């Protein structure tokens with residue numbers, strides 16, 4: 043029996059990656075690639091980013107060298123875990139008519155088990171949202187469940203939220219309360235570089251037992267509590283403190299949509315980077331002989347004109363109708379459909395919008411306009 | 419499969435550099451497979467064979483810049499069941515459409531030793547300005563995969579998949595890190611029609627819009643950001659006014675490039 047809470051050092055974290063590989067996991071975690079900290083398959087523990095942070099603002103992201111070796115001192119990068127659970131492109135089936143008869147081969151789902159290393163609390167909430175959307179209900183998506191089942195989750199609590207983070211506004215926070223196998227809280231100070239480890243499952247407990255660790259002291263716990271309480275006080279962004287669900291419904295005819303549309307490019311970047319946006323479309327592929335065919339699924343976006351194509355034409359032709367659809371779905375109609383908010387406050391849509399459109403600012407503008415209306 | 423008569427294909431060139439036709443020749447193995455499926459009856463870039471129509475599919479490269487071409491394209495339309503324009507010249511008038519914004523007589527007298535030999539209209543116009551076009555393949559040059567995909571779809575009797583999305587959607591699906599947000603590199607991806615697979619951003623360069631505008635592009639807003647990324651008037655003018663200068667979505671950017679930066 044190990045301790046439920048322990049402390050490991052940086053080298054044990056690196057070792058953890060090897061341990062996971064030895065157990066047959068594909069390990070996905072943050073690594074530095076080009077000018078961003080991205081999520082990617084890690085070949086070994088040294089691939090884990092270390093000593094880099096990020097500077098984020100609306101429409102702007104820069105990696106910055108840190109004075110320390112911190113591994114998790116950066117906020118949401120250009121992708122989310124969605125890329126691994128609900129890939130951007132996925133073959134659904136192949137067909138063949140070369141011997142005269144039509145055969146249809148469904149795409150075998152991957153059997154590799156994944157370990158997610160460094161899942162942010164907001165992203166853990168986002169995975170829960172995807173679970174309800176894609177694995178809940180009457181028709182679970184087998185491609186999703188095949189990837190999702192058996193994922194080992196190692197959370198990295200946030201001690202340094204970014205300038206674009208607002209998980210606290212969305213009911214979350216920089217500490218994941220549950221839903222993980224292990225949860226790490228990083229600390230670099232005069233006493234060294236270490237990670238407080240909380241155990242959340244039997245699998246997590248076994249992993250910890252196999253790593254060099256020591257029992258956590260009261261002081262270790264207090265430091266982590268303080269760091270995370272402090273992080274909650276330092277969100278870079280906040281949503282207006284109103285009922286967002288009602289705000290969006292009441293703002294259907296707001297003049298603000300036209301103003302956003304003057305800036306919005308309808309490029310779809312916000313939906314692609316959002317950890318909960320799940321929409322897809324299908325494409326059929328045949329070769330020139332016509333004997334081989336494939337059906338693919340790919341991410342789609344409510345900002346694409348084709349997205350709302352019905353018989354005779356598109357329904358949402360104006361940019362303002364498309365931006366309104368997106369924001370209203372994220373913050374309001376998602377509740378009607380899936381029983382929760384579709385936004386977890388990760389800030390990615392703010393950072394990766396080429397023109398820096400900020401969902402928290404747009405919500406504030408809608409709120410200001412709505413209260414003015416009430417006032418008159 | 420039941421015997422069917424072999425579909426016929428024709429490839430036409432109007433005012434263009436031949437680069438898109440070369441893309442077809444560059445299809446190598448696919449081209450071999452294609453010749454097994456269709457009868458290529460007219461393709462002067464590849465063979466001197468020029469059999470008369472009608473044709474099931476015509477691929478049309480180039481823009482209309484002479485009175486003779488105006489007549490020929492109508493003929494081609496009549497001879498063709500399906501007409502596909504290929505490349506920025508055919509779909510938007512090409513780089514030669516810069517003349518639409520200038521004085522052709524002046525060009526003629528300054529550039530050519532014997533101006534009287536030059537037979538040209540005052541404008542370079544896309545094929546769709548003259549005849550009905552069934553499908554458009556954008557790009558300078560076109561994307562080989564898209565060409566094969568459209569021909570495959572035709573042979574299978576289904577609609578080709580040519581979404582009018584932004585290059586950004588392809589860029590994100592490829593898992594690229596945005597060059598504009600992460601590097602501050604100016605990129606036309608948000609207003610540019612998909613189809614290239616986000617080729618330039620994949621190599622950490624900004625998109626320069628060779629696939630032309632998406633429908634109703636918000637160039638005014640993007641230009642503000644391109645200025646933040648360091649583009650000046652001259653660069654802005656060039657980037658919107660090269661391959662697709664006369665495409666309405668980019669041509670209108672002309673009046674927007676002089677906006678003050680934010």
Ligand code: SF4
Nearest residue numbers: 306307309310312395
């Ligand atoms: S909000 Fe930003 S990222 Fe989203 S579609 Fe508009 S311009 Fe693109």
Ligand code: SF4
Nearest residue numbers: 316385386388389391
């Ligand atoms: S809407 Fe924006 S902030 Fe909210 S979860 Fe999606 S990307 Fe994150």
Ligand code: SF4
Nearest residue numbers: 586589596597605607
């Ligand atoms: S690099 Fe260009 S094409 Fe890719 S997402 Fe950024 S703006 Fe769009």
